[in-house]
Amino acid sequence: MQKQNKTLQAVILCAGKSTRTYPLTLTRPKTLLSIANSPIIRYFLDNLSGLVDEVIIVVNYMKEMIIKEVGDSYKGMKIVFVEQKQMLGTADAVIAAESYIKDKFLLMYGDDLYSQEDFKQILKHEYALLAKKVEDPRLFGIIQTKNNKALGIIEKPAANIDIGNLANVGVFMLDKSIFAYKNKIKKSSRDEFELTDMLSLMMKDKSFAIVEAQQWIPITYAWSLLEANEILLNKLTKSEIKGNVEKNAAIKGIVILGKNSIIKNGAYLEGTIIIGENCTIGPNCYIRGPTAIGNNCKVGNAVEIKASILFDNVHVGHLSYVGDSVIGEKVNFGAGSIIANLRHDNKTVQSFINGKKIDSGRRKLGAIIGDNVHLSIKTAIYPGRKIWPDIDTAPCEIIKIDKMKQWKGED
Structure with missing residues (x-):
């Protein structure tokens, strides 16, 4: 194993729009989606802390929100924002940062979750990429290998092409020599300049080590947040109560309770749960x-919430059920609103993404609800359905298909 490089910079690609996580990313960039009450970008920065001195964040879509969230420094690291002027692909995003890169740098996609230990391991090599074995290679960019060295990357290979199942997960140890290949690539079938094409050319000239990831949590669809939330919450080992728990409330598991939050009498909390600040939970x-519940949320009488994510300022009125769902900011549930999370035939729940029916792979999946939605009393929602931001439902309305509307800035 090579001596660890003194890598001073990291580059995070956060410019993309992410239509597959609509409706949540109609009102925020993907890297600001909340998992276990923290935006994705903060997991990157926390894991990079102590490893690099400077982080370059490439932005475009709703860039102001990312700049406001992160600021110009983070835990001693200097933060530099670079705008990708046109959305011409991942290679173009890296090229946008070229003039800011000094020499060696750690490059990563800004939407999946990785571990600090994996960052440490990849930093031990001159050139390397992070990889993970996958069940279905057709869904990923697969690394061509020989003697544990990377020879190239083939995006979503056809079923009749057998090159293994080691997927590129989006973290690379590089230096400025990557830019020697920027004029040697052509647009892909997606009409974009692909980073993997640049890397494949570079691999012909440089020896790339393969580091197998210990943790890779891909955030592909909105429901991917639920799996990520479960993985991160399962790492918690003890409760932390900064708010108030009334004497007749029951806690059966690990609970993180934020400042000025209260769990009222008759509330029963089971499993691993994180609750933000200024929340009212209960009674009964x-x-x-x-489950992760953000700041300034209210959970009313006779409400049940199971394995879900609630962003900030969500009010779940009495007699409501929220299961296996992701709820955007400032959503209000009228009394008796119910989200179904299980099909009668017990098959996995499907959902339409960009006009195509996608199998979530989940037996239980509730709703994905955008910001500022108001559900009137007794609204019922079928499994896997999505509601676009700023929509109001009618009393007793049944949501059988995605409830969408034209959104500003949406193609």
Whole structure:
């Protein structure tokens, strides 16, 4: 193993729009989606802390929100924002940062979750990429290998092409020599300049080590947040109560309770649950983990919440059920609103993404609800359905298909 490089810079690609995580990313960039009550970008920065001195974040879509969230420094690291002027692909995003890169740098996609230990391991090599074995190679960019060295990357190979199942997960140890290949690539079938094409050319000239990832949590669809939330919450080992728990509330598991939050009498909390600041939970409600509830939320009487994510300022009125769902900011549930999370035939739940039916792979999946939605009393929502931001439902309305509307800036 080579001596560890003194890598001073990291580059995070956060410019993309991410239509596959609509409706949540109609109102925020993907890297600001909340998992276990923290935006994705903060997991990157926390894991980079102590490893690099400077982080370059490439932005475009809703860039102001990312700049406001992160600021110009983070835990001693200097933060530099670079705008990708045109959305011409991942290679173009890296090229946008070229003039800011000094020499060696750690490059990563800005939407999946990785571990600090994996960052440490890849930093031990001059050139390397992070990889993970996958069940279905057709869904990923697969690395061509020989003697544990990378020879190239083939995006989503056809079923009749057998090159293994080691997927590129989006973290690379590089230096400025990558830019020697920027004028040697052509647009892909997606009409974009692909980073993997640049890397494949570079691999013909440089020896790239393969580091197998210990943790890779891909955030491909909105429901991917639920799996990520469960993985991160399962790492918690003890409760932390900064708010108030009334004497007749029951806690059966690990609970993180933020400042000025209260769990009222009759509330029953089971499993691993994180609750933000200034929340009111109960009385007489049932919350099952793994669940994350953001700041300034209210969970009313006779409400059940199970394995869900609630962003900030969500109000779930009395007699409501929220299961296996992701709820955007400032959503209000009228009394008796119910989200179904299980099909009668017990098959996995499907959902339409960009006009195509996608199998979530989940037996239980509730709703994905955008910001500022108001559900009137007794709204019922079928499994896997999505509601676009700023939509109001009618009393007793049944949401059988995605409830969408034209959104500003949406193609």
